Every structure is written in structure tokens, then in C-alpha cells.
Amino acid sequence: MSSTTLIGQPTSRVDGAIKVTGAATYAGEFVVPGLAYGYVVNSPIAKGRITQVHSAEVLALPGVLAVFSHENRLPLPDDDNCYMDQLAPGGSPFRPLFDATIKFNMQPVALVVAETYELARYAAAVLRLDYEQEPHQTDLSKQRGAAFKAPHQANGFYDYPPSRGLPEQAWASATHRVAGDYAHPTQHHNPMETFATTVEWRGDGQLTVYDKTQGTFNSQQYICNVFNLKKENVQVHSYFVGGAFGLALRPNYQVPLAVMAALALKRSVRVTLTRQQMFSLSYRPLALQHVKLGTNPDGSLATLHHEALQATSQFEPYAETVTHWSGVLYRCDNVKLEHLLAPLDVMTPVSMRAPGPTSGLFALEVALDELAYETGLDPVELRLRSYADRNGLMDKPFSSKKLRECYQQAAARFGWAQRNPEPRSMRHGDLLVGWGMASGVWDSSQAEAGAQATLTADGKLTVVNGVNGDIGTGTATVICQIAAETLGLPLSAVTFRQGESTMPAAPVQGASWTAGSVGTAVQKVCRQLREQLLTLAQQLPDSPWRQAGPSEIEFTDGKLGLLGQPETQISFSEVLRAHRLPHLEAEVTASPDAKRQQQYSVNVHNAVFVEVQVDPVIGTVRVTRLVEGVAAGRILNPKTARNQVLGGMVWGIGAALMEETVMDHRFGRFMNHSLAEYHLPVNADIRELEVIFVEEEDDIVNPLGAKGVGEIGILGVSAAIANAVYHATGRRLRELPITRDKLL
Amino acid sequence: MHPFSYSSVNDAAAAVREQATHSHSTFIAGGTNLLDLMKENVARPAHLIGLNQLPLAFVEDTPEGGLRLGALATNANTAYHPEVEKRYPLLSQAILSGATAQLRNMATNGGNLMQRTRCYYFYDLTTPCNKREPGSGCSALGGFNRIHAILGASEQCIATHPSDMCVALTALDALVCVQGPQGERVLPFADFHRLPGSTPHQDNNLKPGELITALELPKQGFAQHYHYLKIRDRASYAFALVSIAAVLELDGDTITEARVALGGVAHKPWRERAAEELLIGQPTTEATFTKAASYLLRGARGYGHNDFKIELAKRGIVRALQQAAAEPRGPRALPWA
Amino acid sequence: MNDDQDSPSTGQSTLPAASEITAAPAAFGKYRAPTRAAFGLTSPVETSSVHLTINGQPREFHLAPWTTLLDALRLYAGLMGTKKGCDHGQCGACTVLVNGTRINSCLTLAVMQQGQQITTIEGLGTATSLSALQQAFIDHDAFQCGYCTPGQICSAQGLLYEGKAHTEDEIREQMSGNLCRCGAYVNILAAVKEVVDAQTA
Known part of the structure; x- marks a missing residue:
């Protein structure tokens, strides 16, 4: 046993000092010799063809090196499979600069490369292209007729039966009923760092690609497939990622554009997108929904209907789990779920923080609040009457579930019992006060990951995994905690190296699974080092540990010895030196115990309680207090985990009150494509946020027992705010964001 | 670029x-x-x-008892200047409700007047815009016009002026001092910015080559009863959907003088003396304020997404006047209070 | 501050005028890029010498006027600590101190800062000698991805110099020029408040 207890401690980030001193280097910041700058030109039309590219005019500018367009691009394969990254949802992935076809507004149509950034920017601004425009359709409400069933399996999820029980009969005979239409708008991720790729041309066809990615290996595979390159010639590096939230799961177009330019020019090239161009990338798609709920006489759910229509592109059927969770979160025998996609002349959407339930549970959780008023039950009590002990969608038991405790602890902390359910009954001076709550669920899983570890004779441990650079989750910190605790080292003796495609494999960083997946591999590799150390120690002459079994040995503070007998300790360094070994090494792959995991539904849950203050005259809504209870298995580091949940809450506040990308259908173009007009919450929007972790013991999800907290924080927040606004004002709003025009 | x-x-x-x-x-x-x-x-x-490098960063007294604000004084230095805080707190409040600390440290008083609209279409070269490209059309008409004008717009342009500071300057009857090839001249603030009419590409009445050198505040600063109410889509760092600069002089509960200027609703800060005259001699009641608000908005027109701004502006005017009429406030009242 | 715009000649665009545009796309035809008359293709102008004192070090650069202070720091001085999040003064990631005053370095030209004292995140502290704010940001976990962090810290340093923010609400407002998409605002507030309190104590 190791006696250090680092896992679960609120350790400060191991990369904190690097970040606060400006030393963290992001993809678009690597200084490489002979760098040329690429600047992307985007389409001003939503559909049609490019008829001419007037490249010669800008090529005449001294310092402009090249203009790449479909007319002069490098040879590209005409096989969809070559463009399928690990998260491609099928269909026919977008191929930048492949041909003259315009498929969406702001599509990249050319890359201008110049000696300086300013010159590339200018040349891109004056590059003229002519187009033949065709009528486009970007209005989801007008494309219902073209909708088709969302292919969940192609998107990496499970398909589920469209209904269970007798939902129509149950609706007809329900004691209380509510039904409504809900809309969750288009939203853009807008990480603070815009997308960037620096391609270092190392000569002889050798590339080092510094990429902003949530998947080092995904980028590498994509580049190799698109440009027919060998993996050994393409190294992808990612050390720090300035936020991603799902947008870096799939390679964005700056990756192939930068690589193409480097290959063609045989020199290093960087392509950085502007903030405006960030709105040409993928996004969370608009979701139009209909929810119907009916109760049994005891207030439990007799039936639940949830239909969703979502936008996707004409070329890829991106589908997320909008309606799944309505079949999971509550016990209900008669359920009807339907998720349709309609193709539009737009870019394909992509996962954005808790993709699916963010939209879907907004609708369900607001509908439940309506049902609470219809039945006269407290919203928490209503939910408890349909508390699910099994995942009804998959018909499996939960591996662990402490949602009930989340309700209880967060409600107690919030003071929910003091709530007068009557709308407009609570006041703070002239302001209306509203209390609302909602709940959320996300799944948890483990993916295969590798890890390599080296213990050197000076007692230092280096652990290596190729997971992309930190996206803000604090991966390196929890990995160091796991490694230090497992091997019995102080935290300061452990270094985690990450972010290179030559390192042991990692899955793409999404779905809140990195800590559990990579962490498990790291734990496993450190256990191997322990075994090696013990074996070596036992081979030493006069070893007091010779007869000891593993459970009788304690690894602590860089030493091993008999449990409770400090005088028998020997340092790792001494063991290695005695054997004249410069270091010990181990490498493992950790795979999930799929057979065991498949028997269970592994989920994280939360319960969210919100106070809003509403100015009844001018419609200002402020979220003054938010308490969230989270059950996510074991919390590896409460400091970084809390921060992630806080971030989710801020996202929920943004979604509830301000975030929406607005399309002008006449142009088929998003019009508020800037951070001045796409509103993210600012510091002044955020007041008291409180996180309560309800720990669960769960040895099903992974050996660490960690379920991940990257997604759960946002869930329930926007619905709880909408419910609180109803409580404050008596206005039931089923469409986000809740801007003041909807309250006047 | x-x-x-x-x-x-x-x-x-x-x-x-x-x-x-x-x-x-x-x-x-x-x-x-x-x-x-x-x-x-x-x-x-x-x-x-x-x-x-111009020596125009001053804030200095005028012989008439007013204050001259150099065109090159930053918005921050102006807002936090003790004389501005003491004598023209409305101006401080308006400036501090705009932009961010960083931007206010850079932006100058003259430049604040020269801000152009934040219309999405004006900013996006792929869409028609008469202000950017005369004769091309106005995309905001029939488009996404949540932030657009409800007063004084034309069929050519429904853009708004985005400044907060200018709304306060309008209410305070400031003067704009300019210097040009033909020498110096002084414009009343109300005559500085233009309505779009058929020439929306012209934001203001500066003649070619003219430079703003200073803003002059008259003596009367309304330091007792004032309020700048900024209504926006988030708590800070957002342009006004509607803003209201309201100042009053009171004799007991009776209004002896009133000024109301609106921001975010027109191509220039919006003010009508006739609406203010409705307030003179009246008690500081909601009914009084509502009457003036209705009068100010009588010609308002929405274009779809911004219809709500008409009612919002009415309510905002009443609120701002109520706040102004309330107890005198300290010179550093917080803009978000 | 006359805004004597280069007004493009009219009638070059073949985009339909708004009055002709209906909600249902119709009448789309050729889209011609604006011609030279509208854009005026010219060669970039000459560079000139720009002197800046960056983090106490006098530096000389040869820059064209169109280089912003932000790009001068990142691309010409090699100081990547100052971040570009929007390049339009809409996020605060590029915040630096000029003569102790916080500004958005993306919205000023390097030539406009001739002779000024520039302080970037690299000048506030180092890993072995962290400033009070840098330490507080680590202690309070006031960041996640770290991309907005240099701007947040420079902004907070400016806030301390300004001395206008003391209460939580004042700090929230005065730090609202720095977006954090990871959503670490609660922790940023705690970190800045700790240092503000320590300085006023």
C-alpha cells in the first residue's frame, strides 16, 4: 500500500506557473525558422460555385508567396474515407479547396500565403473571387419535410427503440398533462484561442504539426490520409490548447490548409483563424423540440414524449443525443422518443460541451417544472416520484447513482425548503425573486489508452501519454497525482509529458473520459514499476523484504519497506543503484473491462438550484445564486474538478440568458460573428456559484472510480434558470436565450 | 487591413x-x-x-464656469477626473458604463464622438450596406435588426450610434470645438451627429479636414439629480440596447428643469425639448414621467427584431427619471447599480 | 478625428439590394467580387524604426505602420505571452500595460506607442519569482486552459494601479473586459480580491 494520499486532494495545477507567466505555448505560437503566414479567404455566399479566382493580382504583391484554391491545390484523394477522422459521422466530409462547389457561407475558398502576417491578411482581403450563386436553404423550420431519422450509431452512440410501453394510450389516460414546444438556439464554442496550426517543414517531407486539437492522433491520421503521407513523416504536437469544448475534436480546415501550403512551398507555414472565422466552423445546432408529459394518479410519470428536430449539413448527418436522456433520467414505462435531422446549406455541427442533453434536457426539465405546477407537487418531489433506479432506455442497472443525495444536499444548501411555489410571490426590494431547479445526466466511459513510465536513479518519475495538451481540464495535474500516489512519490518528483503523436496512444479528449482513461493507464504502468522495484529489492542480499508479499510492502515518499516498519525502508534510488540500473521503464495499454461495463449504465448526475432576480420593468435577469450537486464517482482533484463544474455553470448561465448565433437566411450567413455581438458571460454576470460533490464509489466505470466532470456542470442550469424566471415572473419561456425582449 | x-x-x-x-x-x-x-x-x-502628441489631453475650467474636456483626454481620465465626478457625475456614469477599463484607457473624448455604428451588416463586407457602400441597400431592413434604430431612421439606414458618453453630452448641452482648414468653430452637440436620411454614409456634420479639439460643458451640471441607465444584453461590456441620460432640477417635488437623452435608439443621441417641457412644473410622479416618455417615443417604429425597444425605451425613461428624482446620489454612483 | 473614409464607388456589387431580398432566397445570380476601384490594390508601405521599452528592456524594431502593438509583441519581439483572442478589443486577452495603464494591445499600432514603456505578462514575474497576482491565480485556480490568463493578470495589475475597485462588485465590473470562456470567473474574482485586500490592508 502506498501511504501518500494525493488522489482526491485539491492540489494546485502542476502547469499553473507556466500558464500565469505566459510561458505556455499554444499551437499558433511555435517559433520555427523560415515561417510563412497563411490567411484564409471565406465564401461570401452560401451555395453555388466559384467561377474564377483572380490570384494573379495578389501574387503580384511583393512578399506574397502563393494563393491556394481549388484551381491549383495539391492532389487530393477523391475518396470520402480519406477525410473521415475518428469522429466523422459518416456522409461525405467537407474537403477544403477540393473543388469549386460552395456548400456553406464562410466556407474556406482560398489560402493566401505571404512572408508576413500583415501582408497575408491584406492579400486575403483583396483577393477577388467570382461566384455563380444558387438558392440556399438555411432555415430549419422550412426543412421539416426533408428530415430523416438521426443516425445515432454512425455518430458513436447507441440507437434505441423509438418507444417503450404504450405512450399514446398513457397520454390519453394521464392524470395531469403538459405539452409544449421548445427551442435551443445555435451556439458557437468560441474558445478564447482561435484555431491555429503551425506546420514546421523539417526538410525531406518531414513535418512537425503544432495543432490546436483534442486528438493528437486524430489529427495525425487525418493529415496522413488526406495527403497520403506516412505516419513516421508527420508528427503532431499539442502542448497547450486554449479552450476547445468539442470544437477541436475533428480537424478543422486550417489543418489541411496549413499542411498543403507547407508541402507545396516546402517551408514552414502557420495558419491562424480570426475570431470572425471561428463562426465558419462547427457549432451546436439549433434544436426544435416538442415534449409531452403525463402523470399517474400518484404524480409519477405515466408517459414521456420527446421529439427533436435538429439541423445538420447537406453532407454529413451529425447527430447528438438530444432525446436519449429523456429515456434515462426518470422512471417511466411509456416513452416515445424521436430525433430527426434536416439537412441545410451550412457547415456540419459538432459536439459542444455536453452535446445533446444541453439542448434536450433544457426542454425536458422545463416541461417537468410545468408539470410540477400542473400537479401541485414540489419540483424536487415530482422528480423523486419518478426516480430511476435503472436506465430505462438501455434496460440496465446503474453502476452507481447518488442523484437523490444531490437533490437533498444541494436543496439543503440552497434553502429550497423556504420556497413559496407561487409565481411572483418572492421579492427583493422592487425585484422579483425566482427559485428554480433542474437535473441532469451524462454518461461516463473509459476508452483504451496507453502509458509509458520511466523511473530514473535520481528518484524522478516521468510518465508519458500522447493525449493532446491541456484544454483546461487539468489532466496533467491529476495524472501526476495518480502516478505519485500509485508509486509512492512526492508530487514534485513526477513529470507528465503529453501531446506528441509518437507517445503512447490516447483517445480524443471528449466525453469527460480522459482522466478515467489515461489515468487508468498511468495507474497501471506505475503499478508495474512497483512490481519491478519490489522484485529488484527482493533480489538484494540480506533483503528484509524477500519473503514479503505485495500487500505487506509500503511505497511512500520514494521508498519502499515493510508496512509500518520504517527502519526497513530503502529508497527507489538505492534499489536502482544497487542493480546499476540508470532507470526502470514500463509501458502498458489499459483497456476498459467492456464485458463487465456493458452490464451497467454508467452515468454522472447533477441537481441544480438557482436563484434569479428579475427587474419586472425593464426585464433584466440576474442569476444571483446557483448551487449544484454533482455525483460523478470519485473526484480526483476537487480544486480542478470544481473549476470545471463552475465553468459548466457559467456556460449554462450564458446559454440561458445571452448566447445565440443568429442566421440571416437571406444570405445564409451568421451575422453576429464577433465577440462583441455573440455574447459570452463576463465577470459581472457571475455571482455566487457553489459546487457540492456527492462522491460515489464505483469500480465499474474504471479502476480509478472517476466518472469525469467535463460535461455535467452545464446540464440543468439553463432549465433551472428558465424555471426560476417562471417562478419570479409567471412567464413560461420555452425558447433560449431568455433575453429581456421576451420578458417585457 | x-x-x-x-x-x-x-x-x-x-x-x-x-x-x-x-x-x-x-x-x-x-x-x-x-x-x-x-x-x-x-x-x-x-x-x-x-x-x-497633441496637447489636448486637458480637463480645465472655462471662464463661464463650465469645463473644457480636451479631445485627447482619455475616457477614463475624464470619467475619473475629480471635477467631472463632482460637477458632471452624469458624464462619469455614462462613460463608465461603456466598453471596458482597458478600452476607456485608450479611447479619447474626440474619438468617442467619431465612433461608427455597430450594425452587423455595416461590419460585414459581404452584405449590402448604404452606410458602407452608398446605394447598395440596407440589409438590416428585413434582416436581423435587434440592435437597430426605432427613431429617426430612414429607408436607407436604420443603424444606431453606439456611444454612451455622447448621450450624456447631449443631455448636458455640450459644445463641440473643432478646428479645420477654415479655422475654428463650435457646434452645439445636438448638431454634431446626423440622422441618416439619404446620406447614411455621413455620420456627422464635420467638414472635410476638420478636427475635434475639445468638448465644452456649460456650467449647469445637474449634479444633484441625474441618472444614466444603460440597458444591455449582459451585465457589462455590451453596447446599449437602449440607454437613457436623465437629469432634473427640482424645487421640492416639482420639476423646474429636465433633460432626457436616449442612446441606442437612433443614428444619433436622441433628444426632444418638447418632451422635456412636458415635465416642467410637474410633480416627480410616474404619471408625469410616463407622459414624457410616451411623447418622446410617439414617432418610434420597430423593424421586427427591435420592436421591443419601443416599450423598453418608454419604461427605461420612466425608470431613469425616477432614479434621477430620488435622493441625491454620490458623485461616483456605480453605472450598474 | 475626421473620418474621411475612402468611400468606395457605388454600384460595384451585384448583390441584390435589401429591398429586393426576400426571406426565401430567389433571384440569386452572379456574385462578383468588388473591383479594384473599390479596393485600391496598393503595395505595402515602408517600415520605420519603432522604439519600445518592453519589460524594462529598450528594443528597436523596423515595422510597417500596419503592425499592431499586439503583433509587434508576438511576431516581432517573440513575446508570445500576450494572447490574441479576437484582435478587435472584444475579449481582453491581449491586455498589456503601457506606462502602467492597461490597454488592449490589439487596438493600437506599434508606431503609435513610440518610446513607451510596455509591460507584458513576461515582465510581471517568472516561474521562480511569481507576482502576488500570479501566485493568487494559481492558489485560487483562477484559470483552466490558460489562454485568457496573461490578459486577466495584466488587467488585474492595471486594476490595482488604478485603485478604483475594492468591493466584489467593483472588481467584477472592472475585470469584465477580460472574457474567460472556461468560466473561471468566481476564482478570478477570489484571486484578484485577495491581492486587492492585501494591498489595502
């Missing part, structure tokens, strides 16, 4: 001369909006004349 040359000058006369020697030249001071527009290729000056 298009290429341009740059020169820096040391006094206003030199600036005016420099402008005459370069075609397509533009003055630059804080640069917070001009560089933004240049990066969007909306503004494409061939030459920039840097003004930051």
Missing part, C-alpha cells in the same frame, strides 16, 4: 495641414474603433495622422 502610411503631429494646426497634404487620410487617436474597422476592411485610409 490595407496598407497605409503614418505620420505623427504635435499640434492641431499641423494635424489639419497634414490632412490636407494626404489624400484619403484619417486622424487616429485612441484607435479603438478605427483599427477595428480597418481590420474588417470597412475603413481603408491611405494615411493615418497620429494625434496622441
